[in-house]
Amino acid sequence: MKITTSSIIFSLTSCCSSVSALAMDTRRVLVTGAAGQTGQHIFRKLLTSERYAPIGTVRSEESRQALLAGTAGIGATDKDAAPVPPESVVVCDITNADTSVIDELMNDCDALMICTSAKPAPTGEINEDTKRPIFGFPNGQPELVDWIGQKNLIDAAKKAKKDVHVVLCGSMGGTNPNNSLNNLGKVTNSDGSVTGGDILKWKRKSEVYLMNESGLPYTIVHPGGLLNEPGNERELCLGVDDKIPGTSNNSVPREDVANVMIAALEDDSYRGRSFDLVSKPVGEGVRTKDYGKLLKSLDGKNCDYSLGEIA
Numbered sequence: 001m002k003i004t005t006s007s008i009i010f011s012l013t014s015c016c017s018s019v020s021a022l023a024m025d026t027r028r029v030l031v032t033g034a035a036g037q038t039g040q041h042i043f044r045k046l047l048t049s050e051r052y053a054p055i056g057t058v059r060s061e062e063s064r065q066a067l068l069a070g071t072a073g074i075g076a077t078d079k080d081a082a083p084v085p086p087e088s089v090v091v092c093d094i095t096n097a098d099t100s101v102i103d104e105l106m107n108d109c110d111a112l113m114i115c116t117s118a119k120p121a122p123t124g125e126i127n128e129d130t131k132r133p134i135f136g137f138p139n140g141q142p143e144l145v146d147w148i149g150q151k152n153l154i155d156a157a158k159k160a161k162k163d164v165h166v167v168l169c170g171s172m173g174g175t176n177p178n179n180s181l182n183n184l185g186k187v188t189n190s191d192g193s194v195t196g197g198d199i200l201k202w203k204r205k206s207e208v209y210l211m212n213e214s215g216l217p218y219t220i221v222h223p224g225g226l227l228n229e230p231g232n233e234r235e236l237c238l239g240v241d242d243k244i245p246g247t248s249n250n251s252v253p254r255e256d257v258a259n260v261m262i263a264a265l266e267d268d269s270y271r272g273r274s275f276d277l278v279s280k281p282v283g284e285g286v287r288t289k290d291y292g293k294l295l296k297s298l299d300g301k302n303c304d305y306s307l308g309e310i311a
Contacts, residue, residue: 025051026050026051026052026053027051027052027053027110027111027265028052028053028054028055028108028109028110028111029046029052029053029054029055029109029110029111029112029113029265030054030055030057030105030106030109030111030112030113031043031046031054031055031056031057031113031115032057032092032094032112032113032114032115032116032153033057033058033114033115033116033117034054034056034057034058034067034089034115035056035058035059035063035064035066035067035072036072036115036116037226037228037254038115038169038223038226038254038257038258039056039113039115039116039169040067040072041231041254041255041257041258042113042115042258042261042262043056043084044084045258045259045262046262047084047085047088052265054088055088055089055090055105055109056084056088056089056090057089057090057091057092057094057105058089058090058091058092059091059092059093059139060091061091063091064089064090064091067084067089068084068086068089070084090105092105094116094145094149094150094152094153095140095144095145095148095149095152096152099152099155099156102152102153102156103156103159103160105156106153106156106157106159106160106164107160108160108161109157109160109161109164110161110163110164110165111164111165111166111167111265112153112154112157112164112165112166112167113167113169113261113265114150114153114166114167114168114169115169116145116146116149116150116153117142117145117146117169117171117199117203118137118139118140118141118142118144118145118146118185118199118202119137119139120135120136120137120184120185120199121135121136121137121138122134122135122136123135123136135184135185136184136185136196137184137185137196141185141196141197142185142196142197142198142199142201142202142203143196143198143202143311146199146202146203146205146206147202147205147206147311150168150206150210151206151209153166154166154206154209154210154214154216155214157214157216158214158215158216162215162216163216163217164216164217165216165217165218165219165264165265165271166210166214166216166217166218166219167218167219167221167261167264167265168206168207168210168218168219168220168221169221169223169257169261170203170204170207170220170221170222170223171199171200171203171222171223172222172223172224172242172250172276172277172278173200173242174200174201174203174204174222174242174303174307174308175241175242175304175307175308176242176308177200177201177308177309179200181199181200182197182198182199182200182201183197184197184199185197185199186198198311200308201308201309201310201311202311204305204308204309204310204311205310205311207220207274207305208305208310211274211305217271217272218271218272218274219261219264219270219271219272219273219274220273220274220275220303221257221260221261221264221275221277222274222275222276222277222303223252223257223276223277223278224244224249224250224251224252224276224277224278225250225251225252226251226252226253226254226257227251227252227253227254228253228254229253229255230253230255231253231254231255231256231258231259232255232256232259232287233253233282233287234252234253234256234279234280234281234282234284234285234287234288235279235280235284235285235286235287235288236252236256236260236277236278236279236280236288236294237249237277237278237279237280237297238275238276238277238294238295238297238298239275239276239278239298240274240275240276240298240301240302240303240304241276241303241304241307242276243276244276244278246280247278247279247280247284247285249278249279249280249281250278251278251279252277252278252279253279256277256279256288257277259291260277260291260294263291263292263294267291267292267295269292269295270295272302273295273298273302274302274303275295275298275301275302275303276303
């Protein structure tokens with residue numbers, strides 16, 4: 001059976017109507033990158049709550065089938081994984097110049113969770129100087145995915161409602177323009193010019209656009225190195241501008257990133273905030289349970305976008 005965007009919208013609308021009889025505050029949330037590891041944690045957690053009616057977007061039909069089969073991202077064996085309703089997942093290319101699909105999906109949404117990002121992969125070549133693998137972006141350079149694609153999503157949210165809450169998953173490291181992540185995917189052209197890469201700079205560009213140009217409520221989370229380890233087991237730490245007080249650790253489980261992003265949906269004090277997120281090692285500190293208290297640890301600070309460079 002062919003699943004169309006219109007049929008998904010109809011099914012979700014019908015679902016929301018039936019659920020509203022039991023819970024009038026059900027919120028419709030668009031989760032992009034729902035087949036990815038971090039995005040899938042968010043998507044599956046929202047699916048288990050009667051308070052939300054999530055719509056997950058994926059880049060291809062292959063990704064959609066893998067998500068439904070439980071073989072994408074965190075997988076169906078994960079402790080928070082549950083069957084995914086086929087009508088809740090739609091194939092959508094956020095980088096497409098024709099944004100009609102995104103616009104339709106965003107219609108009547110209360111929140112947007114942006115978990116899409118350009119994904120580096122080895123090209124098969126070796127750098128002759130460093131003897132290390134060369135990485136590229138086979139599914140789209142950061143300019144296309146992290147800037148144009150995310151801008152398309154933000155613009156669709158603007159068209160849908162003035163109060164759509166946008167929760168964006170970025171990355172730590174943006175204050176350093178020479179961060180090694182910015183070198184991934186760069187290409188030296190025949191004329192000597194260098195193009196591509198600069199993923200952190202393009203991420204910052206979309207974040208500044210969200211904050212300064214969209215007029216939408218937002219929360220921007222910059223996680224450190226992402227771990228494929230269980231969440232809910234560590235003390236989480238927040239900071240700004242790539243500086244986290246209280247720990248020298250620079251990593252965090254993906255599931256804990258998902259928990260913080262969902263907390264942003266449920267606590268209005270997270271609106272208008274941008275911050276970095278890491279965790280202490282398991283067994284060190286006190287496991288985080290109160291996400292409101294966690295946010296207060298920032299003492300009102302937000303990230304300073306005058307630091308680093310913006311593409």
